[in-house]
Amino acid sequence: MRTSDRDAEFVEFVTAQRAALVRMARLLTAGDEAMAEDLVQTTLTRLYVHWGRVRRAGNPVGYARTSLTHAFVDEQRRAHRRHETPTDLVRDRAATADEDGLGQTVLAALAGLAPRQRAVVVLRHWLDLDTAETARILSCSTGTVKSQNAKALAHLRTALAPAISVEELT
């Protein structure tokens, strides 16, 4: 495809979807703004390089979400090998309209989850993907998704109580 066409389509996609990807990355990283931005940049760069294949597949949003999730999981593995504890890092929190601190409370609760559990929560309960699609993105079984989801929800209920009660979810 011509470069001008690729560029025009890519810019259109970024304009429409970047904000959603940044927000997804913010949840995956439990509010680590710098890492979230890095992950989104990596994802979009990958998307541009493979734009021809992405557009032929007809689901650039799905490709971007999958790529972002993989970039996050890979980064967590690298951090683990470097013996870093990402959730202990001092985070550059976004200046948000979070006057009552509710958003930060939720991010803190997310930070207590293992990375793949956090990914399950984001995919299942923020993006509303079903178990099968979540399993496909995470390259695991649906049984693993269900068990990780159950553990994650149990943690979130505990971490958010008693200030916040969460509706029962399965």
Next chain:
Amino acid sequence: MNDLNALLDRAAGPVAPIDAHADLTRGHRALSRTRRRRSAVGLLGVAAAGVAGIGIVRYAGPDEGPQQAVERPVPDAGISFLAQPMEAGPYTFDATPEGWEVQGATPSAVTIAPIGIADQNPDSFVGKLVILLDGNPLSGEQVERDGRTFWVHGSSGYTTIATPTLPGEPAGNVLIQFPNDTGWTRDTMLEFLAGVHVGSGAEQGVG
């Protein structure tokens, strides 16, 4: 009661105005790097085709090249093996190279890469091992090991080793290509390849 979706949406927060052109610039740079590497891989593919008669470069077609800078650990003490089998699609190996992992597997090809490599595209071969089931004539230096004959050829920083599949396995030759600068030697690769088993689901690549 709070709906978890609403809580997460709140936590995701607002986003600053979008500047798509910064992403476009990064994309341009990455694509330029990809095309330069693709040329290098193409040269390698031509060299490999001269030996094995196959077109490895077919995996590096449009929009299927490496995505970003290749970062790979500098080998210090060569490759060591863990005494545990490794599965990669229809291919199984008797031992697992420590620090390497299966990145992608199809009936005709397997990509094995250093753990943590930046280039996570299984269709990109730079700095990685590639195992193929090939049907072309064998050529190169012959080496005997564990009762099997291997054909070895080196070119452009990469080495290819091929050997006929075992009785009961799909017909053809199992061929492995590996980069010379990642700790692998001919001996370690022969040891690794001697333990390969080709399952019934394997298919010969189209060269």
